[in-house]
Amino acid sequence: MRTHYGDADVTRVIEELTSRIASAFDPSGDLTLVGIRTRGEILAQRITRALQARNFTRIARGVLDITLYRDDLSEIGPKPMVRPTRIDADIDGKPLLLVDDVLFTGRSVRAGLDALSDFGRPSAIRLAVLVDRGGRELPVQADFVGLTLKDVPRDHRVNVRLGEVDGRDEIVVEPSK
Amino acid sequence: MTTTETQRWTRKHLLGLEELSADEIVFILDTAKGFAEVSTRSIKKVPALRGRVVVNAFWEDSTRTRTSFELAAQRLSADVIDFSEKGSSVSKGETLIDTARNIEAMGVDVIVIRHPASGAAHLLSRALRCSVVNAGDGAHEHPTQGLLDVYTIRERFGSVEGLTVAIVGDVANSRVARSNLWALTKLGAKVILVGPPTLVPRAFEQLGATVVHDFDSVIGQVDVIYMLRVQFERIKSSQFPSVREFTRFFGLTWDRFQRCKKDAFVMHPGPMNRGLEIQSDIADGPQSGILTQVANGLAVRMAVLYLVTQAS
Numbered sequence: 001m002r003t004h005y006g007d008a009d010v011t012r013v014i015e016e017l018t019s020r021i022a023s024a025f026d027p028s029g030d031l032t033l034v035g036i037r038t039r040g041e042i043l044a045q046r047i048t049r050a051l052q053a054r055n056f057t058r059i060a061r062g063v064l065d066i067t068l069y070r071d072d073l074s075e076i077g078p079k080p081m082v083r084p085t086r087i088d089a090d091i092d093g094k095p096l097l098l099v100d101d102v103l104f105t106g107r108s109v110r111a112g113l114d115a116l117s118d119f120g121r122p123s124a125i126r127l128a129v130l131v132d133r134g135g136r137e138l139p140v141q142a143d144f145v146g147l148t149l150k151d152v153p154r155d156h157r158v159n160v161r162l163g164e165v166d167g168r169d170e171i172v173v174e175p176s177k
Numbered sequence: 178m179t180t181t182e183t184q185r186w187t188r189k190h191l192l193g194l195e196e197l198s199a200d201e202i203v204f205i206l207d208t209a210k211g212f213a214e215v216s217t218r219s220i221k222k223v224p225a226l227r228g229r230v231v232v233n234a235f236w237e238d239s240t241r242t243r244t245s246f247e248l249a250a251q252r253l254s255a256d257v258i259d260f261s262e263k264g265s266s267v268s269k270g271e272t273l274i275d276t277a278r279n280i281e282a283m284g285v286d287v288i289v290i291r292h293p294a295s296g297a298a299h300l301l302s303r304a305l306r307c308s309v310v311n312a313g314d315g316a317h318e319h320p321t322q323g324l325l326d327v328y329t330i331r332e333r334f335g336s337v338e339g340l341t342v343a344i345v346g347d348v349a350n351s352r353v354a355r356s357n358l359w360a361l362t363k364l365g366a367k368v369i370l371v372g373p374p375t376l377v378p379r380a381f382e383q384l385g386a387t388v389v390h391d392f393d394s395v396i397g398q399v400d401v402i403y404m405l406r407v408q409f410e411r412i413k414s415s416q417f418p419s420v421r422e423f424t425r426f427f428g429l430t431w432d433r434f435q436r437c438k439k440d441a442f443v444m445h446p447g448p449m450n451r452g453l454e455i456q457s458d459i460a461d462g463p464q465s466g467i468l469t470q471v472a473n474g475l476a477v478r479m480a481v482l483y484l485v486t487q488a489s
Binding site for chain 1: 185
């Protein structure tokens, strides 16, 4: 199994992901891109720019903090900092694309869907992820996937690092600490 | 990734700010920022404490703190029970610990307690298994008030470090003053305590504050003027001159306000004695943060209830 994808790979994967998204939506229609904090937010920014380069003109953006909607709050361990959710546009009645870095158990996406329902009722919600690593614990599937990794052991993590917060772009499969 | 992104919060209770580090205070303030956004939504509720029970146990009167804790718990989807001393078995002679243990036995996750005795929250935290949040104990501490005040100052000035804050009036009887003193000095502000010697003893200098008995001598150099309520219910008559004399020397009058820095920020924990420690038009004016303090209190208390229940 390949365990490292560098800068050029990440750029290519995002480009392919964007192509799949672009062919599924109408460039002249409304589309809201909402990223799940932290790296989903950055991916949503990059995908937005790439879609705008393909003449998508009516894109609204938002960022979702799902900490308060997680179902593992009672488990022991460090918790992520609670940060604001920011969705400036009205999401009612328009298609919405939820963006995250890695799809694993499906629990983050479930939390994200719960959070979104407090903000409105999009006409449809689609899911785009940079990496699908399998291992679902809930019936959740992505509509758009950049990279599919098969047979990642459960005790391994798939870490997506992005230049804006990590200093470089890479996808790494590594044992959990 | 910033270091605070997955920082571990370890405190099951919030009893005072004296025992918190500067990092812990900043962590609560940053968390509160995340919660402030919830109150701007059309659906002002998150499921973080769904199925948890929060009890408001108040042995003293309160408007702001009690309502604020109740609303905070509700916005986190917790169930809230209100316990007040009046009309309870406390009047039949039940002790504080017995009362609290009985409330806890019903399956409570957090007790928010206000009590006239200093140390009441500490006492309960040792006797109970659930989380205890101090909502004011005697003249000791009122930690969530101190937190919401530094949150408000931070929002206004961007940072607390390097600011000069005057806390004015009945410092000796004030738990608000003590919690603010701890929070402000830990975050790097200079604190000047102002009032007559009977209400601002020199002993406070040992806690890192400057003690001044002449308000006018410092009025021109402070960034924040924090007016305390004159607590008639706690003051002994020998400590206090007369209302007129107090207002003349230590009240925030219009005349005195003219000599402040142009962007001086005025705060008060409420309830105000209008015309006594603070003139009405200053309290309601553009430089007053008094209602902002109340609004921020909600976000801060949501953060505190959330953190104590997630402690690990």
